[in-house]
Structures are given as C-alpha cells and as structure tokens.
Amino acid sequence: PAASCNDTTGLTPEDIQQRTNLQYVDQTADPAKRCDNCALYIAAAAGAACGGCNLIKGPINPAGYCASWVAKS
Template sequence: MSEQNNISRKAFLGKISMLGLAGAGGGVFLKGCGNGNGEEVADDPCADLSGLSESDIELRETLEYVAETPNPDERCDNCEYWVDDQHGPECGGCTLFAGPVHPGGWCNSWVPMS
C-alpha cells in the first residue's frame, strides 16, 4: 500500500469524525448526482439514492460528491477508490461511500489510480 493511500485514508477518517458534528446541525441532504451547482445532471443514470440511509447520503455530501467533475483529469473512473460496474453498466461505485457513482463524477477524496 502506498503512502499516498494511507494519507488519504487518514484524511477520510478525519472527515468521518466531523460527520457527526455536521449531522447534529441538521445538514442538507444531497439531492442526488449533481454538477456542483446544486443542479442535477441531465439524464444521470446514477442519481437514484432511494436505497441509501440518511448517514450514507450525509457521507456523500461530506465528501462533496458530484456527478460532473470540476477537473477533467480527476474523474471517479480514474480514482483509486472506483469500483467498476457496481451499480449496473453505466454506474460504478466507491469504496469510501455507498450508492451509485457516475464515472465522470468527483469527490474531495479523489486519488489517482496506482
């Protein structure tokens, strides 16, 4: 395991500990896959979060997951945490949080594939 992954996991664990504080304040729930502007990506096949718990949705929000990356070089499908075809042929998954993930998405824990 590379040192880069260890650092990212430490940062992830730190963010999870803050999740309880954010939840206590009544955080805003993630509407689904978005484009970073609070708007839903048109025809996003990965937007169905109906099977997720409130804490799963809060974690996605804490990690600032969006369906459309703000940086074309940093996409979910080229991230170390990407899980291919986990939620059907058009959506993958992530080892950091539950639910469908758009291949062209992004979150603040993005790490390049090794």
C-alpha cells in the same frame, strides 16, 4: 446524454450525508480527476451506467468526483 448516478434510494441517512460531506458530484469540474481514474472507484457492471466506490455508498458516475479523489497508482 451523460448518465445520472444520483439516485440515493435505499441508502441510510448517514450514507447520504457522507455523499454530501465528501461533496460528491455527478460530473467532475476537473477532467483530470474523475471517479473512473480514482483508486477507490468500482467499475460499472457490463451494460450499467453507474459504478460504485469503496468509500461512499450508492451509485457513482464514472465522470463524477468527490473530495476524497486519489489517483490510481
């Protein structure tokens, strides 16, 4: 099964709101645009299912997506 990276425990209300504002989703609707091919993605540590993002806080699914997706150059 796909990893779930929606646990926002420990984030501030503002950080959680930013995830909502940017329409973060755990599974992208467009396979060509995924967190793990976004320039802002921070790769998951070895053995971890979720990575991070330089723009929004909290766990980020490599197969996720948000409105600020930008292609890796």
